Amino acid sequence: MALNRARIAVDAMGGDYAPDEIVAGALQAQDELGAEVLLVGDPAAIEASLQRHDRSSDEVQIIASEGAVEMHEEALTGIKRKPNASINVAMNLVKQGEADGVVSAGHSGASMASALLRLGRLAGIDRPAIGAVFPTMNPNKSVLLLDVGAIVDCRPKFLEQFALLGTVYSQYVLGRDEPRVGLLNIGEEACKGNELALRTYELLQNNPRIPFVGNAEGRDVLSGDFDVIVCDGFVGNVLLKFAEAVGNILLQLCQDELLQGLDERDLDHVMPNLKRLKQRIDYVEHGGGLLLGVAGVCVIGHGSSHAMTIFNAVRLAKEAVDNRVIERIQEKHLVEQ
Known part of the structure; x- marks a missing residue:
């Protein structure tokens, strides 16, 4: 080969x-x-x-x-x-x-x-995960979310394994020497969440091979504060498709509102910026998810x-x-x- x-x-x-x-x-x-x-x-x-x-x-x-x-x-x-x-x-x-x-x-x-x-x-x-790379507020940084649809009903040990897989991917593909791993949850505190989240938090916290930094709320996903975020495939798939829809809406709004009334010379200045924006938020630019x-x-x-x-x-x-x-x-x- x-x-x-x-x-x-x-x-x-x-x-x-x-x-x-x-x-x-x-x-x-x-x-x-x-x-x-x-x-x-x-x-x-x-x-x-x-x-x-x-x-x-x-x-x-x-x-x-x-x-x-x-x-x-x-x-x-x-x-x-x-x-x-x-x-x-x-x-x-x-x-x-x-x-x-x-x-x-x-x-x-x-x-x-x-x-x-x-x-x-x-x-x-025990179970594979589909990892999807999202853009963040930091133009030089992406976040890996997994699972986004492979396993909708997860056990805590599955999420622990997802975190291990995500750590390697973040290190060697996304270039993060010390990736920050988070658990998607409804609050930052360790006591928050359902039974799956609580038991997973304990596993991640006690695993020395996982650079776990705590819970990540929905607003943290695209913040750039995390390199890897783990969740079950049901939640991850909903989040993935919602993010895709928001990206499409944002691109459409930019075209509808920002380009109104601009002459050809103005467009020459604006279009490169819009193209860079599309490259950052359009799911087309990411290609899909890696089955880890x-x-x-x-x-x-x-x-x-x-x-x-x-x-x-x-x-x-x-x-x-x-x-x-x-x-x-x-x-x-x-x-x-």
């Missing part, structure tokens, strides 16, 4: 706009990021999409699969009934060492189930992903591969055996 060029298997049949937007984003990632992209799906559909983008099948490797797990299908049933579905074939490429990571904007439950069945969990991890806790790199994207989202999802996967996130978790023995 190539050491300096990450090979990312992209589920070309997953997502609302597959395969055209998936193919476009994957090609852009291959052109600009230096990653080698493997497009997994129906060869005829992928080749037709390549032609629509004035590209050749000689420019990218196509891996044949049969069908996809549809959004209305139950995840586990779907991946078992369709062993050659695009997400299963993509996961098998990682399992067999023919790819370094997987990107899919298809059925998120199917992606997680396929990863668990084919790649397995890392030693000591499985024995392989897997990025789960939004079902509504367009080309730029896929580009950033491949970038996210490549960063995880380049920074050896999976290996570092294993090397540092951050989980109890």
Whole structure:
């Protein structure tokens, strides 16, 4: 396997706009990021999409699969009934060492189930978590929130493991030497919260491998005071989608209100600032979430992903591969055996 060029298997049949937007984003990632992209799906559909983008099948490797797990299908049933579905074939490429990571904007439950069945969990991890990176008030700092949808009913030890996984990711991908880990709660005090929060607080506080600094309230998520915030997947998914909606509304308000009455010269000054604002708050710029806790790199994207989202999802996967996130978790023995 190539050491300096990450090979990312992209589920070309997953997502609302597959395969055209998936193919476009994957090609852009291959052109600009230096990653080698493997497009997994129906060869005829992928080749037709390549032609629509004035590209050749000689420019990218196509891996044949049969069908996809549809959004209305139950995840586990779907991946078992369709062993050659695009997400299963993509996961098998990682399992067999023919790819370094997987990107899919298809059925998120199917992606997680396929990863668990084919790649397995890392030693000591009971449940995986989807980590999402959010912008903060500090333009040079992001915060990792996990879980944002993998496990909706959590035990305290699951959240403790999420904190361990988040610590490694924050250190080696986000560049935080001493990440500040928080527990999402309804108050700062240690006595606040439900039974899950109270028992988790005690575990995090007493684990020397977790740089835990206390509870984080909802208003603290984007403050920049925390590098990692842990919560169950139910709360995390609600927060993720609310943040996406607020970002979209804010961008629309800026366009509606700030651009009124400006002439062409004024627009030349304002538009670069608006572009930077979009890059900071638009979920498209973040690409999706990394499924942490499985024995392989897997990025789960939004079902509504367009080309730029896929580009950033491949970038996210490549960063995880380049920074050896999976290996570092294993090397540092951050989980109890």
